[in-house]
Amino acid sequence: xxxxxxxxxxxxxxxxxxxxxxxxxxxxxxxxxxxxxxxxxxxxxxxxxxxxxxxxxxxxxxxxxxxxxxxxxxxxxxxxxxxxxxxxxxxxxxxxxxxxxxxxxxxxxxxxxxxxxxxxxxxxxxxxxxxxxxxxxxxxxxxxxxxxxxxxxxxxxxxxxxxxxxxxxxxxxxxxxxxxxxxxx
Ligand code: FNR
Numbered sequence: 001x002x003x004x005x006x007x008x009x010x011x012x013x014x015x016x017x018x019x020x021x022x023x024x025x026x027x028x029x030x031x032x033x034x035x036x037x038x039x040x041x042x043x044x045x046x047x048x049x050x051x052x053x054x055x056x057x058x059x060x061x062x063x064x065x066x067x068x069x070x071x072x073x074x075x076x077x078x079x080x081x082x083x084x085x086x087x088x089x090x091x092x093x094x095x096x097x098x099x100x101x102x103x104x105x106x107x108x109x110x111x112x113x114x115x116x117x118x119x120x121x122x123x124x125x126x127x128x129x130x131x132x133x134x135x136x137x138x139x140x141x142x143x144x145x146x147x148x149x150x151x152x153x154x155x156x157x158x159x160x161x162x163x164x165x166x167x168x169x170x171x172x173x174x175x176x177x178x179x180x181x182x183x184x185x
Pocket of ligand 1: 011080113
């Protein structure tokens with residue numbers, strides 16, 4: 001069984017990026033399991049926590065380290081990534097010297113009602129992920145314009161072109177995960 005974690009870069013109760021993440025999970029082939037790595041309970045990171053790292057931070061780091069690959073599905077806020085997502089990456093990067101994303105295959109995906117589909121945020125996110133030593137999938141890039149009705153309540157994708165793209169995006173990522181697994185064997 002291949003375990004893929006997903007992180008949603010929004011804590012909105014109506015997040016369209018959550019629906020996108022859940023729709024992607026539905027495209028997973030047999031033998032691949034998706035599970036959310038939640039960020040909403042993480043407090044604001046401070047270096048004060050390093051001396052006595054809280055359980056919520058340790059649990060978050062352990063969850064990241066326990067999966068074979070991670071898809072980060074994020075909105076764009078003000079042409080960058082939401083603060084809640086950056087905060088979560090701070091937690092995963094500490095205490096000093098313990099990068100939970102290190103050596104982990106990570107794909108970046110995002111949806112927005114606007115035409116550029118989070119492209120600016122993804123550039124920033126990829127730079128941050130490189131710093132914390134993740135193995136970031138460069139291509140394909142995943143910019144999704146989420147028009148009303150694109151994703152149903154059952155997390156089905158109604159546009160065949162978008163569905164085919166997301167399937168090929170997921171296949172490419174699972175290929176990267178398999179290559180990393182083989183290299184580490
Ligand atoms: C946005 N939105 C937005 N969209 C975009 O394409 N580029 C941007 O820079 C921004 N900036 C931005 C800032 C803030 C503070 C908010 C609240 C929103 C719109 C955004 O794409 C839209 O609200 C999405 O629905 C957010 O994703 P979730 O939270 O629904 O997953």
